[in-house]
Amino acid sequence: MPTMLSKFIDKAKPRFSFHHHGNHKSGSTSSNESQSHNTKFHLPNNLPTTAITTHIFGYRDDLKDNYVEPPPEQVDDSDVTRPHCQLKLDNFNLQRTLGTGSFGRVHLIQSKINKRYYALKVLKKAEIVKLKQVEHTNNERSILTKVQHPFIVNLWGSFQDCANLYMVMDFVPGGELFSFLRKSKKFSNDVARFYAGEVLLALAYLHSKNIIYRDLKPENLLLDVHGHIKICDFGFAKVVPDITWTLCGTPDYLAPEIIQTKGYGKAADYWAFGVLVFEMLAGFPPYYDENQFKLYEKILTTQPKYPSSIDSTAKDLLKHLLTTDLTQRYGNLKRGYHDICEHKWFASLDFDKLIQRKIKPPYIPHLKNDGDASNFDRYPEDFHPYGVPQDDPYRDQFPDF
Secondary structure: OOHHHHHHHHHOOOOOOEEEOOOOOOOOOOOOOOOOOOOOOOOOOOOOOOOOOOOOOOOOOOOOOOOOOOOOOOOOOOOOOOOOOOOOHHHEEEEEEEEEOOOEEEEEEEEOOOOOEEEEEEEEHHHHHHOOOHHHHHHHHHHHHHOOOOOEOOEEEEEEOOOEEEEEEEOOOOOEHHHHHHHHOOOOHHHHHHHHHHHHHHHHHHHHOOEEOOOOOHHHEEEOOOOOEEEOOOOOOEEOOOOEOOEEEOHHHOOHHHHOOOOEOOHHHHHHHHHHHHHHHHOOOOOOOOOHHHHHHHHHHOOOOOOOOOOHHHHHHHHHHOOOOOOOOOOOOOOOOHHHHOOHHHOOOOHHHHHOOOOOOOOOOOOOOOOOOOOOOOOOOOOOOOOOOOOOOOHHHOOOO
């Protein structure tokens, strides 16, 4: 195994996402646009040098004509329900920190009303504005209020005070798939196939609503009490009917078209899906380099080196996902996600049972009680109180909270 990959595995630290918004032109890109492995690559000058921080469930009638119609047994999500009462911080008992980020942290909380446990995402408004993440933050809330899927975390409500934004979400107690993968080193075909299938259904659901996720990685996949996937962290998700240009995501998972700032669409999520499947089977991503520009160069100009743990069937699927040619990439063709779920690597997976959560997950998290957060790392607690009255210059920038 290459030395750098050994370091990658040994460190076993979550990777941070980044965002960079350049000055891009408006317009549209032809669906026939492709980038060959042999094409000379050009790295934009404004790339960041470090990382900053079938069966779709719930199709609606207002989708574009070019989407494949789902089977009739699928459930409609047009009746997504949220609490009608106005939530506030006093409704909850604040408990330990579950995670931290550039703008704030996520807490385990317990409702004083129904005694259930939730995750409270607290974001500092001043930091969001400083790092120019207002649009992404508003997008996250907006998108989460419109989606409901078995494999996507639920947003139950949001509110704000003078200093912070608050989002009340599912507490998903099994921890990150990232942690389970690092402990396991790598997954067998059966284990990887199960998680990949659940992620694929969630991605296809989002795409049916013209939502690009843009930050797929094991760190953003949580395991619920039964061991099923819940995609979390929609900070980079965006409604994109056609294409977008924003450079954001996690370097190891960036599609070539994102790096080249040519404009990209839903196909970028399917590239990232290929990276995820590769990493689950190999224990490391297909492209890695400690130097970010060398990493981008590898993504643009080289093909992955497949370890022996990836068999010929899986390799065939990955070659159809990790291709720079958008006219050949699975998920981006006429049949959409069906080309992926009908590939022979998925032949043993019953997607009808999967969407109904009738397939037993390969790993059931060990939990002592409903509020057990032992599957999450410990973080130093910030005892600065929330809700302290002060000037609020940014309230108008977050009108829906």
